[in-house]
Amino acid sequence: MSDTPEPDAAGTLPVSPGRRHAYLLALVVLPFAALGAAVCVAWGRGLGLRDLVLALVLYTVNIFGISVGYHRLLTHRSFRCVRPVRVALAVAGGLALQGPASLWVAEHRRHHKYSDRPGDPHSPWAYGESGLGLLRGLLHAQVGWFYTERRRSDRARWAPDLLADPDIRRLDAAYPLIAAASFLLPAVLGGALSQSWAGFWSALFWAGLVRYAVVHHVTWSVNSLAHCFGDRPFTTRDRSTNLRWVALITFGEGWHNWHHADPTCARHGVLKGHHDPSAALIRALERLGWAHDVRWPDPARLARLTSAPARPSPEPT
Ligand SMILES: [Zn+2]
Numbered sequence: 001m002s003d004t005p006e007p008d009a010a011g012t013l014p015v016s017p018g019r020r021h022a023y024l025l026a027l028v029v030l031p032f033a034a035l036g037a038a039v040c041v042a043w044g045r046g047l048g049l050r051d052l053v054l055a056l057v058l059y060t061v062n063i064f065g066i067s068v069g070y071h072r073l074l075t076h077r078s079f080r081c082v083r084p085v086r087v088a089l090a091v092a093g094g095l096a097l098q099g100p101a102s103l104w105v106a107e108h109r110r111h112h113k114y115s116d117r118p119g120d121p122h123s124p125w126a127y128g129e130s131g132l133g134l135l136r137g138l139l140h141a142q143v144g145w146f147y148t149e150r151r152r153s154d155r156a157r158w159a160p161d162l163l164a165d166p167d168i169r170r171l172d173a174a175y176p177l178i179a180a181a182s183f184l185l186p187a188v189l190g191g192a193l194s195q196s197w198a199g200f201w202s203a204l205f206w207a208g209l210v211r212y213a214v215v216h217h218v219t220w221s222v223n224s225l226a227h228c229f230g231d232r233p234f235t236t237r238d239r240s241t242n243l244r245w246v247a248l249i250t251f252g253e254g255w256h257n258w259h260h261a262d263p264t265c266a267r268h269g270v271l272k273g274h275h276d277p278s279a280a281l282i283r284a285l286e287r288l289g290w291a292h293d294v295r296w297p298d299p300a301r302l303a304r305l306t307s308a309p310a311r312p313s314p315e316p317t
């Protein structure tokens, strides 16, 4: 990985070597170790139903927390909602262990500003177009940038709205507690449901550690794979794509080409057959009266940005 600073360092702050090594351990080594251990344990004695259900529930909370909370609500302001729902979505995003909301938002807004160009914190095209370059780029976009990037997006530059929000400030300060709860909650539930310490440890492993690793790699696959493989039915300045299987596991985030074409749109899957559970959740919140000012797809914009024959389906789910 290159050691040279990114050409456009505006709006960034340096990261100390100690913090970069902490990122390396927590965000790169630990998830890979957890996934490796999961394969070994599953091979030996399988995965119990209780742990599987706990992991799936937390996975669902996490993916919606990132997609609807951190991404569509806090980063792009695709809709507004009542305060308890906003806080709940931000907590659900925090439980995904991808950092405090303001930092996540700052990095992602910078990604949109410089997508696939110098200044993008995690473009898979950072190392060129050759096969080897793309392989390095995919690794960089998936997890490598946590360690190799020597500068972080400055929250004061990219997320001043969130720094001025008392709820988000409190949640950012409470992030270590939320992170601890993300592991302890399933462990305690596993222990209580099984009435045993074995249940505690096994839930901590499967619904805590392994779920954490899976959620991370699923989310980061949007940064890596959905800027390389898949369709590009819409005209954008970057190389974002729509990737169906990534959309499936990220609850709609894999419809990334439309997202870059119209970043504030609350619905990412806008073509026929593009299922978007995150948009469905926002629609449900709207129907309950808990979400409002939702930016649903604009048919005129959709038609204007369509670069290939496609069947637009602008109606929200
Ligand atoms: Zn992107």
Ligand SMILES: [Zn+2]
Binding pocket: 071, 075, 076, 108, 112, 259, 263
């Ligand atoms: Zn975005």
